[in-house]
Amino acid sequence: xxxxxxxxxxxxxxxxxxxxxxxxxxxxxxxxxxxxxxxxxxxxxxxxxxxxxxxxxxxxxxxxxxxxxxxxxxxxxxxxxxxxxxxxxxxxxxxxxxxxxxxxxxxxxxxxxxxxxxxxxxxxxxxxxxxxxxxxxxxxxxxxxxxxxxxxxxxxxxxxxxxxxxxxxxxxxxxxxxxxxxxxxxxxxxxxxxxxxxxxxxxxxxxxxxxxxxxxxxxxxxxxxxxxxxxxxxxxxxxxxxxxxxxxxxxxxxxxxxxxxxxxxxxxxxxxxxxxxxxxxxxxxxxxxxxxxxxxxxxxxxxxxxxxxxxxxxxxxxxxxxxxxxxxx
Numbered sequence: 036x037x038x039x040x041x042x043x044x045x046x047x048x049x050x051x052x053x054x055x056x057x058x059x060x061x062x063x064x065x066x067x068x069x070x071x072x073x074x075x076x077x078x079x080x081x082x083x084x085x086x087x088x089x090x091x092x093x094x095x096x097x098x099x100x101x102x103x104x105x106x107x108x109x110x111x112x113x114x115x116x117x118x119x120x121x122x123x124x125x126x127x128x129x130x131x132x133x134x135x136x137x138x139x140x141x142x143x144x145x146x147x148x149x150x151x152x153x154x155x156x157x158x159x160x161x162x163x164x165x166x167x168x169x170x171x172x173x174x175x176x177x178x179x180x181x182x183x184x185x186x187x188x189x190x191x192x193x194x195x196x197x198x199x200x201x202x203x204x205x206x207x208x209x210x211x212x213x214x215x216x217x218x219x220x221x222x223x224x225x226x227x228x229x230x231x232x233x234x235x236x237x238x239x240x241x242x243x244x245x246x247x248x249x250x251x252x253x254x255x256x257x258x259x260x261x262x263x264x265x266x267x268x269x270x271x272x273x274x275x276x277x278x279x280x281x282x283x284x285x286x287x288x289x290x291x292x293x294x295x296x297x298x299x300x301x302x303x304x305x306x307x308x309x310x311x312x313x314x315x316x317x318x319x320x321x322x323x324x325x326x327x328x329x330x331x332x333x334x335x336x337x338x339x340x341x342x343x344x345x346x347x348x349x350x351x352x353x354x355x356x357x358x359x360x361x362x363x364x
Contacts, residue, residue, distance in 0.1 A: 056085045061073075067189055093115065105125060187220040191211070191217060199231075209236060222255070222256060229260055236249050264287055267280055
């Protein structure tokens with residue numbers, strides 16, 4: 036289901052809604068989600084009235100057509116066409132779904148039984164490759180590197196529903212997405228997730244220390260993905276274009292749920308807290324940027340940051356497989 040195929044609602048569409056529709060990521064996020072997770076996105080679009088209600092309902096039915104949620108599709112069909120009758124193909128599809136569910140339960144029974152057995156679960160080891168091969172031999176369950184990449188991308192998309200609705204979610208998304216393997220997945224095939232990472236860092240005062248790493252990633256991926264949030268940070272920290280930053284700030288108002296005065300105050304606090312050599316001219320509403328050079332000692336300290344943790348992780352990745360191999364022998 037492509038979000039662009041939905042028709043705009045000319046009666047209710049406002050300039051703000053039109054701007055939001057231009058940056059609507061539904062069509063880019065949806066392929067990385069299970070179909071049932073796309074429904075909250077459609078509900079959001081329906082609430083914001085970016086598209087016609089009937090088009091949203093038709094999109095829901097189309098989305099449901101390839102799922103097992105036949106009863107839900109029937110209810111939407113009744114609501115859309117104001118009738119208690121449903122097409123014969125939906126009735127036939129329901130019969131197929133019930134039969135398939137019973138078949139899948141029987142197929143998955145051996146693996147479920149294995150996982151529910153405390154004795155059998157003890158056969159699993161710390162060696163991931165051993166576990167993968169053992170499960171493959173027994174249950175034909177094997178994850179290739181490509182599948183692992185896809186699974187990480189799926190996990191990051193699914194996690195958005197949790198992180199942005201949880202009290203500590205902003206920290207959670209930063210901790211997960213900035214792990215090397217997940218950051219590599221974003222840079223490989225999910226550049227649009229940079230919007231969510233950037234927003235999480237921006238609104239989280241306690242994690243402003245991640246701004247430098249975030250800016251580095253945005254700079255590396257600016258040829259692949261841009262939106263008002265990433266372009267604002269690009270203008271502010273890479274190009275030092277404060278006029279451009281103020282223009283992008285206006286576009287960010289709807290993204291960050293701020294009015295212009297709040298957003299302007301936020302950018303001033305952001306510059307102050309980021310230790311940039313800058314002065315704020317309140318009369319002209321501009322920022323005067325100075326040059327900030329690190330001395331030799333600061334450069335050494337900066338290059339040695341997190342060296343202890345990186346060394347520990349490197350040693351752990353070497354020692355654990357060796358220990359697992361010795362245990363297996």
